[in-house]
Amino acid sequence: MVGSGVTERPRVELIGADSASGLADLLHQFLEQTVDASDQKAEAARALRGAVVVRAAEDEAIAVRIAFQGDRIELRDIGTEATGSTPSIQGDFLSVAHVTSGQASPMALVLSRQLRVSFGLGQLPFLFRVLGFMRVDDGSDRPRRVPLLVLVLVPVFVLVLVLVFFLRK
Amino acid sequence: MPAIYSDAWYDDMKALINGSAEFKKLAPKQRAVMTLEVVGDGKSPYVPSGAELYFLVVLDGGEVAEYRALPERHDGKGLGFRFTAPATVWENIAAGLLDPITCGLRGQIKIRGDMRFLMQNADAVKILVDLYGRQGRTEWPQGKPPYA
Numbered sequence: 001m002v003g004s005g006v007t008e009r010p011r012v013e014l015i016g017a018d019s020a021s022g023l024a025d026l027l028h029q030f031l032e033q034t035v036d037a038s039d040q041k042a043e044a045a046r047a048l049r050g051a052v053v054v055r056a057a058e059d060e061a062i063a064v065r066i067a068f069q070g071d072r073i074e075l076r077d078i079g080t081e082a083t084g085s086t087p088s089i090q091g092d093f094l095s096v097a098h099v100t101s102g103q104a105s106p107m108a109l110v111l112s113r114q115l116r117v118s119f120g121l122g123q124l125p126f127l128f129r130v131l132g133f134m135r136v137d138d139g140s141d142r143p144r145r146v147p148l149l150v151l152v153l154v155p156v157f158v159l160v161l162v163l164v165f166f167l168r169k
Numbered sequence: 170m171p172a173i174y175s176d177a178w179y180d181d182m183k184a185l186i187n188g189s190a191e192f193k194k195l196a197p198k199q200r201a202v203m204t205l206e207v208v209g210d211g212k213s214p215y216v217p218s219g220a221e222l223y224f225l226v227v228l229d230g231g232e233v234a235e236y237r238a239l240p241e242r243h244d245g246k247g248l249g250f251r252f253t254a255p256a257t258v259w260e261n262i263a264a265g266l267l268d269p270i271t272c273g274l275r276g277q278i279k280i281r282g283d284m285r286f287l288m289q290n291a292d293a294v295k296i297l298v299d300l301y302g303r304q305g306r307t308e309w310p311q312g313k314p315p316y317a
Contacts, residue, residue, distance in 0.1 A: 058271045062275060
């Protein structure tokens with residue numbers, strides 16, 4: 001935050017923009033527009049620290065690493081490069097769009113295998129915060145109240161995800 | 170069967186999209202203006218190398234209000250999206266040989282515009298591009314893709 005009370009927007013940078021994949025280019029524009037959408041979104045972006053890989057289900061050679069570094073968000077094509085311990089999300093265009101537009105719950109898409117996620121348990125809160133930041137809301141800058149149902153269901157979803165994680169091993 | 174890029178072809182595409190009940194159900198109700206830019210790449214017999222064709226597509230009230238050729242590149246005023254690709258890519262899509270979503274993800278189609286709106290209306294976009302690619306009604310008087 002700066003003295004005026006206006007949140008400074010993190011800079012969104014696409015490395016290798018001239019030869020970037022379409023996915024990287026779309027995510028670059030999407031993140032820039034999300035950061036600019038409201039002070040709340042800018043604040044949420046500034047609070048994130050970590051990286052996530054988004055891989056296209058339509059073509060597994062298309063993958064983008066998004067690194068949240070506070071005042072900067074860096075995107076980079078990684079292709080088929082191993083993601084190491086970086087959490088990753090893989091889905092087709094529609095599934096990713098449904099999650100970011102709030103038309104589908106990420107949990108439901110994971111359970112129906114439309115989204116594939118890979119993460120360490122300690123990275124789960126970060127992943128939830130990234131998905132929350134990327135989610136398109138109504139553009140309102142007002143703080144939103146969390147419905148009681150969500151407060152009850154989130155721990156249940158987390159428990160299901162943990163069980164799925166261990167059962168897959 | 171209208172020839173690609175003819176006036177009748179634009180009218181036919183508009184009628185095709187507006188005839189889709191699924192598109193009508195999912196299309197955004199607010200006005201959205203987009204252009205498709207077709208760049209001659211030396212392979213397409215329909216767009217000379219270095220030349221460009223432009224179409225305007227206007228969605229309004231859940232249907233296609235306009236689908237027509239533009240005499241020149243849109244100046245960007247009031248424009249929501251600009252989709253730019255080599256003629257061969259567009260023509261391969263119209264012939265059902267390439268998937269437009271994959272082309273977009275690979276960067277073969279450059280997309281500029283409101284990505285948040287695009288995400289919110291992804292189902293309608295998918296139907297629109299599927300109709301474009303699977304219509305099978307286009308006539309190819311100078312040869313059909315794939316080009317040699």
